[in-house]
Amino acid sequence: MEDEVDRLVAAWRRERPDLDVEPLEVLSRVSRLARHLDRARRIAFSEHNLEPWEFDVLTSLRRAGAPYQLSPGQLLTQTLVTSGTMTNRIDRLTKKNLVERLPDPSDRRGVLVRLTAEGRDKADQSLAGLLAQERAILSELSTQQRGELAGLLRQLTAPFDNIPG
Amino acid sequence: MEDEVDRLVAAWRRERPDLDVEPLEVLSRVSRLARHLDRARRIAFSEHNLEPWEFDVLTSLRRAGAPYQLSPGQLLTQTLVTSGTMTNRIDRLTKKNLVERLPDPSDRRGVLVRLTAEGRDKADQSLAGLLAQERAILSELSTQQRGELAGLLRQLTAPFDNIPG
DNA sequence: TTCAAGTGTCTTGACATCAAGATATTCTCG
DNA sequence: CGAGAATATCTTGATGTCAAGACACTTGAA
Numbered sequence: 156m157e158d159e160v161d162r163l164v165a166a167w168r169r170e171r172p173d174l175d176v177e178p179l180e181v182l183s184r185v186s187r188l189a190r191h192l193d194r195a196r197r198i199a200f201s202e203h204n205l206e207p208w209e210f211d212v213l214t215s216l217r218r219a220g221a222p223y224q225l226s227p228g229q230l231l232t233q234t235l236v237t238s239g240t241m242t243n244r245i246d247r248l249t250k251k252n253l254v255e256r257l258p259d260p261s262d263r264r265g266v267l268v269r270l271t272a273e274g275r276d277k278a279d280q281s282l283a284g285l286l287a288q289e290r291a292i293l294s295e296l297s298t299q300q301r302g303e304l305a306g307l308l309r310q311l312t313a314p315f316d317n318i319p320g
Numbered sequence: 321m322e323d324e325v326d327r328l329v330a331a332w333r334r335e336r337p338d339l340d341v342e343p344l345e346v347l348s349r350v351s352r353l354a355r356h357l358d359r360a361r362r363i364a365f366s367e368h369n370l371e372p373w374e375f376d377v378l379t380s381l382r383r384a385g386a387p388y389q390l391s392p393g394q395l396l397t398q399t400l401v402t403s404g405t406m407t408n409r410i411d412r413l414t415k416k417n418l419v420e421r422l423p424d425p426s427d428r429r430g431v432l433v434r435l436t437a438e439g440r441d442k443a444d445q446s447l448a449g450l451l452a453q454e455r456a457i458l459s460e461l462s463t464q465q466r467g468e469l470a471g472l473l474r475q476l477t478a479p480f481d482n483i484p485g
Numbered sequence: 486t487t488c489a490a491g492t493g494t495c496t497t498g499a500c501a502t503c504a505a506g507a508t509a510t511t512c513t514c515g
Numbered sequence: 516c517g518a519g520a521a522t523a524t525c526t527t528g529a530t531g532t533c534a535a536g537a538c539a540c541t542t543g544a545a
Contacts, residue, residue: 156478166383178454184473189354190400191480218331235355289343304472308349313321315356
């Protein structure tokens with residue numbers, strides 16, 4: 156089945172036959188698929204009055220395990236947003252009683268963000284919904300293909316995640 | 321090499337051993353890689369005073385071929401933004417003399433957006449830069465692996481691109 | 486011990502995005 | 516032909532994000 160990137164690549168080969176546009180076959184698909192996933196997540200979460208950015212923060216804290224707390228800096232590396240954005244997110248989640256700020260006892264510059272009981276419930280509920288949606292999207296692929304795809308993607312993400320990006 | 325998604329999946333398996341989180345192996349990597357790519361593009365383009373969103377619109381028009389014009393609606397399906405966003409983008413690109421709006425002669429509801437000469441130059445210059453950057457990122461993979469990866473991703477993007485998403 | 490460099494978080498201001506709905510035109514079909 | 520449905524674009528208002536820099540605390544080297 157043809158997709159929009161096939162058409163995009165064909166158009167470039169017609170307009171700019173001097174360029175090798177093969178990299179787009181992979182990376183334009185990654186970017187476009189991520190945008191489609193964002194849209195789908197936004198729609199799915201809206202049924203539970205949850206925004207994608209709220210999900211990202213709450214589940215980061217949830218999977219840290221009890222007592223469900225991380226520093227803003229740790230949340231940054233998990234969510235790939237800037238520090239100003241994270242400050243703003245924590246403010247808003249605090250107002251909704253989903254997280255609370257605590258002083259870090261071992262570093263007085265620092266803060267710990269902790270999930271409230273309500274926040275934990277919300278994280279658990281929404282994760283199940285997300286997994287169901289993602290399973291449907293991935294039903295296009297066999298188990299073996301999903302494994303191959305994960306492995307290939309890991310080779311591209313690892314440099315970003317391990318070298319300070 | 322381990323990446324952040326390996327750690328994320330391991331954490332979920334510890335915290336929620338009752339759930340099958342295998343879908344995250346693929347789709348969390350797609351989302352995270354897209355964010356890394358966005359950041360890298362933003363940095364690379366900033367050297368030429370270009371924003372990623374400007375690149376997306378200008379190159380969509382460029383690869384349409386002479387006379388380098390598309391309707392706002394066609395630009396929507398290529399860039400995956402909402403119509404209000406596209407109106408705003410066209411406004412801003414018009415102010416910078418990179419595109420111009422023309423009435424559509426065949427549909428009086430419609431508009432055509434056309435690249436100016438300056439806009440075309442900018443598109444051509446920035447595409448070469450993007451391809452160089454993407455080639456470096458993809459150097460982790462062999463030619464064959466890149467082909468496999470593109471094929472697997474196509475299976476996931478095709479439903480979004482072909483069924484009205 | 487002290488001070489310069491480093492680190493962690495927050496503040497600020499500009500701006501891009503979205504959802505929802507308004508408006509104008511075209512299409513469809515009785 | 517005419518009315519209602521569909522389509523194309525724009526408007527509006529709220530909100531989320533970023534880059535840059537400020538501030539407070541910690542670390543390391545002399």
